[in-house]
Amino acid sequence: MSFTGRMKNELSRIDVKPSSARAELSAIVRIVGSLSIYDKRPVLDLHTENASIARRIFSLFKLLYAVQPEVMVRKKARLKKNNVYIIRVLDKTESILEHLCIMRVGLHRIEGISSELIGEEYCRRSYLRGAFLAGGSVNNPDSGSYHLEIISTYHDHAEHLCELLQKYHLHAKLIERKKGYVVYLKEADKIGELLNLMGAHQSLLHFEDVRIMKDMRNSVNRLVNCETANLNKTIQASMRQVENIRLIEAEMGLEELPERLREVAEARIRYPDVSLTELGQLLPGEVSKSAVNHRLRKINELAHRIRKMSGEDETS
Structure with a gap:
């Protein structure tokens, strides 16, 4: 029925x-x-x-x-x-x-x-x-x-x-x-x-039960989609960072980097899957997320200059 x-x-x-x-x-x-x-x-x-x-x-x-x-x-x-x-x-x-x-x-x-x-x-x-x-x-x-x-x-x-x-x-x-x-x-x-x-109180109870379950499923799906999108962004950013660090290592060597940049570069190569917050916790003195992001941006800028000097297209 x-x-x-x-x-x-x-x-x-x-x-x-x-x-x-x-x-x-x-x-x-x-x-x-x-x-x-x-x-x-x-x-x-x-x-x-x-x-x-x-x-x-x-x-x-x-x-x-x-x-x-x-x-x-x-x-x-x-x-x-x-x-x-x-x-x-x-x-x-x-x-x-x-x-x-x-x-x-x-x-x-x-x-x-x-x-x-x-x-x-x-x-x-x-x-x-x-x-x-x-x-x-x-x-x-x-x-x-x-x-x-x-x-x-x-x-x-x-x-x-x-x-x-x-x-x-x-x-x-x-x-x-x-x-x-x-x-x-x-x-x-x-x-x-x-x-x-x-x-129609019994029908109302059934109606609200179904409605609550649908809302919960929709909320879970939104959270999962959001987490998946964030994870994909983190992985893609990490891959670009590792690629840039490898380029710097091949062209000039990581030992030529300032100490703070070298520390974050070596940590990123060892732990390519961790977030910026987790990466900061692995550095000496537990560096904040914003500081890690600033150092990685400096590394990316250096890699960009190297590519520009060698005539490569910079798309990342």
């Missing part, structure tokens, strides 16, 4: 009171509900491929309105042929839609999200949970990117949903697609905050 599926199963098991159940059910009906007229009366159908969400919708209608919706199961005609659960409400449909702040008297659609539904903090969280159950998805945290989105058919509803998320400073964005309007989050920490707001 996908991470989204596990998360929706978790959200579907959260206990709710009638006051917050109304907000959750309103969001679900708004996103996956469709209204038709059958035998001169309005019929409300809600479609979902998730059995847990179907049970949740059925329970919410019973809790709030004491109605017994019909439940039908059909196979999708194409592709994976998953089950499609249809929850059909035949009784009290018009009054239910009015109570859920979706329709006015006469079945006129109410735009956006009614402030009556989300006046309290727990109602706002419930509305977000219902919206995600109905039209949400989130990337598996094991994948290379973080992305959570909620799809809604109506632009005004998606816009209000985006504004609701912005109340929690979640940096939500809104775009249009063929199937509707998409409200989405791209930042991992903001996605984690939304999971917490909706009550």
Whole structure:
């Protein structure tokens, strides 16, 4: 099962009171509900491929309105042929839609999200949970990117949903697609905050565990790459230094060098792999790194002059 599926199963098991159940059910009906007229009366159908969400919708209608919706199961005609659960409400449909702040008297659609539904903090969280159950998805945290989105058919509803998320400073964005309007989050920490707001605590723990492991691996990789780059630079510099010292030894002899330069030159030949700090510790009196670097620079300058006098190109 996908991470989204596990998360929706978790959200579907959260206990709710009638006051917050109304907000959750309103969001679900708004996103996956469709209204038709059958035998001169309005019929409300809600479609979902998730059995847990179907049970949740059925329970919410019973809790709030004491109605017994019909439940039908059909196979999708194409592709994976998953089950499609249809929850059909035949009784009290018009009054239910009015109570859920979706329709006015006469079945006129109410735009956006009614402030009556989300006046309290727990109602706002419930509305977000219902919206995600109905039209949400989130990337598996094991994948290379973080992305959570909620799809809604109506632009005004998606816009209000985006504004609701912005109340929690979640940096939500809104775009249009063929199937509707998409409200989405791209930042991992903001996605984690939304999971917490909706009550998906087990999913949040898994999400954060994976995220921490990825951050640790990335940090280790950066450190290894940095250490490797520094080591390569040290080795290349050492090879140039040894080459210059060998040139000086062949052309004039190391004994002609001033004592301090001769000491560092002989030490570098004996220990070509050590760093400047370690090389300084091997010299008499333990010379500092900057002093070692200064002496080696003098040796490099001398080697440059020798090459220039002999007509060789200096590329190092």
